[in-house]
Amino acid sequence: xxxxxxxxxxxxxxxxxxxxxxxxxxxxxxxxxxxxxxxxxxxxxxxxxxxxxxxxxxxxxxxxxxxxxxxxxxxxxxxxxxxxxxxxxxxxxxxxxxxxxxxxxxxxxxxxxxxxxxxxxxxxxxxxxxxxxxxxxxxxxxxxxxxxxxxxxxxxxxxxxxxxxxxxxxxxxxxxxxxxxxxxxxxxxxxxxxxxxxxxxx
Amino acid sequence: xxxxxxxxxxxxxxxxxxxxxxxxxxxxxxxxxxxxxxxxxxxxxxxxxxxxxxxxxxxxxxxxxxxxxxxxxxxxxxxxxxxxxxxxxxxxxxxxxxxxxxxxxxxxxxxxxxxxxxxxxxxxxxxxxxxxxxxxxxxxxxxxxxxxxxxxxxxxxxxxxxxxxxxxxxxxxxxxxxxxxxxxxxxxxxxxxxxxxxxxxx
Numbered sequence: 001x002x003x004x005x006x007x008x009x010x011x012x013x014x015x016x017x018x019x020x021x022x023x024x025x026x027x028x029x030x031x032x033x034x035x036x037x038x039x040x041x042x043x044x045x046x047x048x049x050x051x052x053x054x055x056x057x058x059x060x061x062x063x064x065x066x067x068x069x070x071x072x073x074x075x076x077x078x079x080x081x082x083x084x085x086x087x088x089x090x091x092x093x094x095x096x097x098x099x100x101x102x103x104x105x106x107x108x109x110x111x112x113x114x115x116x117x118x119x120x121x122x123x124x125x126x127x128x129x130x131x132x133x134x135x136x137x138x139x140x141x142x143x144x145x146x147x148x149x150x151x152x153x154x155x156x157x158x159x160x161x162x163x164x165x166x167x168x169x170x171x172x173x174x175x176x177x178x179x180x181x182x183x184x185x186x187x188x189x190x191x192x193x194x195x196x197x198x199x200x201x202x
Numbered sequence: 203x204x205x206x207x208x209x210x211x212x213x214x215x216x217x218x219x220x221x222x223x224x225x226x227x228x229x230x231x232x233x234x235x236x237x238x239x240x241x242x243x244x245x246x247x248x249x250x251x252x253x254x255x256x257x258x259x260x261x262x263x264x265x266x267x268x269x270x271x272x273x274x275x276x277x278x279x280x281x282x283x284x285x286x287x288x289x290x291x292x293x294x295x296x297x298x299x300x301x302x303x304x305x306x307x308x309x310x311x312x313x314x315x316x317x318x319x320x321x322x323x324x325x326x327x328x329x330x331x332x333x334x335x336x337x338x339x340x341x342x343x344x345x346x347x348x349x350x351x352x353x354x355x356x357x358x359x360x361x362x363x364x365x366x367x368x369x370x371x372x373x374x375x376x377x378x379x380x381x382x383x384x385x386x387x388x389x390x391x392x393x394x395x396x397x398x399x400x401x402x403x404x
């Protein structure tokens with residue numbers, strides 16, 4: 001085994017893992033299967049990722065980054081702040097559904113995995129708050145929004161939509177989202193966003 | 203043992219249980235202690251409540267009813283709809299904190315108790331939605347609010363504030379609420395309510 005990690009191999013592992021998690025969930029995917037998919041020895045796979053949880057974290061983390069980067073690109077465009085919020089929430093809801101599907105985790109297992117994921121989720125939350133802050137700042141600069149406390153309202157924004165998502169998962173044993181729940185969430189997201197924007201508009 | 207249940211004994215049991223749960227939490231309270239508090243034999247206590255969970259359900263259920271009744275009384279007063287929402291949310295938040303204190307449950311144990319409590323919480327939620335619907339109807343009748351879909355907006359109202367509460371408990375092992383979390387929730391409740399009301403105002 002060489003002592004350097006290849007970016008190509010790293011990417012192939014993550015891609016294959018994502019496909020497997022997506023189809024079978026975290027629990028039913030084995031490291032052996034992922035290694036097999038890309039013709040890698042198990043030892044080599046463990047050289048890149050010491051366990052399945054680390055690999056899952058990488059998949060989720062890349063998902064976070066893609067979401068944030070795609071959106072960061074829009075910030076400098078001439079799309080108005082209110083429209084940016086609509087776009088962001090649409091993407092965020094799809095991400096939520098994909099993650100639920102990817103993990104098919106029980107709340108209990110999420111709790112037992114907490115130490116592994118807590119930091120990941122906390123970092124993502126912080127980056128989301130910063131991003132929402134940038135949208136608010138854009139809206140304030142354009143005189144669309146009142147001159148408000150950006151830090152507080154960014155956090156409130158994230159809390160409201162996170163709360164609506166939490167309502168769906170807290171009641172169940174396995175975190176899966178039905179079509180009905182997803183449609184209701186979409187509708188609640190729209191209504192809550194309209195209220196939020198109306199609340200901070202000049 | 204006589205074959206009829208005395209309302210006085212029933213009330214004494216519930217009062218004593220509430221005090222114990224409040225001081226020591228559900229897990230650390232025993233049926234023997236509750237019986238001892240009011241000089242009742244254990245057999246008599248079990249005649250009224252077959253187990254501690256049933257007794258806890260009664261305590262919580264009476265809490266729900268008190269909250270709902272107190273508020274129902276205000277509905278026919280001349281307090282405007284917007285002010286009624288403020289009053290309700292204040293009471294609801296105190297109830298949330300008391301319940302967390304009463305139970306000191308872990309999310310895991312709440313999940314394992316789900317079949318016992320699911321119906322209780324679902325009924326409370328339904329009654330809350332009806333109550334919020336009455337406030338909305340009052341505001342519409344007074345031409346304070348737009349003529350909106352009462353069923354949908356009542357559910358959205360409950361979902362938003364329930365979501366803000368869920369954010370606090372989903373992240374922890376034991377459902378206890380710190381002073382900092384409570385203060386932030388109070389602030390978020392105020393802001394979210396102002397947005398909600400602004401969103402539906404004529």
